Amino acid sequence: MNDTIQTILSHVSVRKFEDKLLSQEQIQTIVKAAQAASTSSFVQAYTIVGVTDRIKKEKLAEIAGGQSYVADNGHFFVFCADLHRHELAADIEGGANISETLESTEKFMVATIDAALAAQNASVAAESMGLGICYIGGIRNNLPEVVKLLDTPNKVVPLFGLAVGYPAEKQATKPRLQFEHIYHENTYQDDSASKTQLHAYNKTISAYYHDRTNGRRADSWTEQIAKMMSKPVRMYMKDFLNKIGIPLK
Structure with a gap:
């Protein structure tokens, strides 16, 4: 088994980090690794926002449900589906009409998949450097507020955060499905x-x-799932996407 596979199989979510910031070189390496991920038809339909402002990180931690490690980490990345960039590309090319494509469910799926692939590359890169990571889906608890906080334009959807840093403690690897x-x-x-x-x-x-x-x-896994999915969450998402120019046709 090589080192890359060992790093992947040793993954655990880290929720307590040392009080030590990532260097600019580490941040750039992680982002470059993210950019090396596959992207559908080379559309590169994602953007990564690094959040260093303490007040913004604390607000994101509050939105995520009071998760302290959203504020207390080495660096916090927000991965966004980004179809705004493609509007700019159309403008450069004489105002080509691409609105129907950008409003399609297919292209939104492409953007979310692109972002997820990039984030996983970033995570493996970070862990290979001896860092720990934790995905933060809780920022979707209030995306209108996140949009204001990060000043994202229409057709850009903050999907999830990624807390990265030096682990202060780590749990045992959680067993996956067979x-x-x-x-x-x-x-x-x-x-x-x-x-x-x-x-x-x-x-x-x-x-x-x-x-x-x-x-x-x-508790068992099926017990967790039945309990969690009996309480629908974030049911505002379709209306939110409509409001920022992605009506999902």
Whole structure:
């Protein structure tokens, strides 16, 4: 097993960082690694906003649900789906009419996939440098406020944050679903096999939480999912996208 694969398989989310900022060289390396990710048809439909202002970081931490590590880290990146850049490209090329394309569900999917691929490259790069990372989806709790805070134009959607820094503490690697449950060959496996695998995975996850919390927690994965998804969240998203010029046709 090479070092790259070992880095990937050793991933854990870090939620406590040392009080030490990343250097400009580290930031540039992480962003360049992000840019090296694949991008659909070379559209490069994402932007990364680095947030260094303490007041803005604290506000983002509040929006994310009081997650202190959004403010206290080595550097905070916000990955955005960006279709505004392509409006500028059309203007340069004589005002080409690309509005129908930019308002399509397909191009929004392209932008979100591009951003996610870039972020994962950034994460692997950071972890290979001995840093820790934590994805922050909580900024989507109030995207109108995030848009104001970061002054993003229409057709730019802040998707998630990425806290990066020197780990002050790390948890054990959390067990993932079994290989057989994730990887299906040629056809999707039937539900009975999937349920059998999920029952087995529940035991693994319950044991993990029991050990990690000294017995204070032992819930299963399906219990977590059923509880979480019984309470819809961020249901404003479609209206928000409409308001910033992405009506998803």
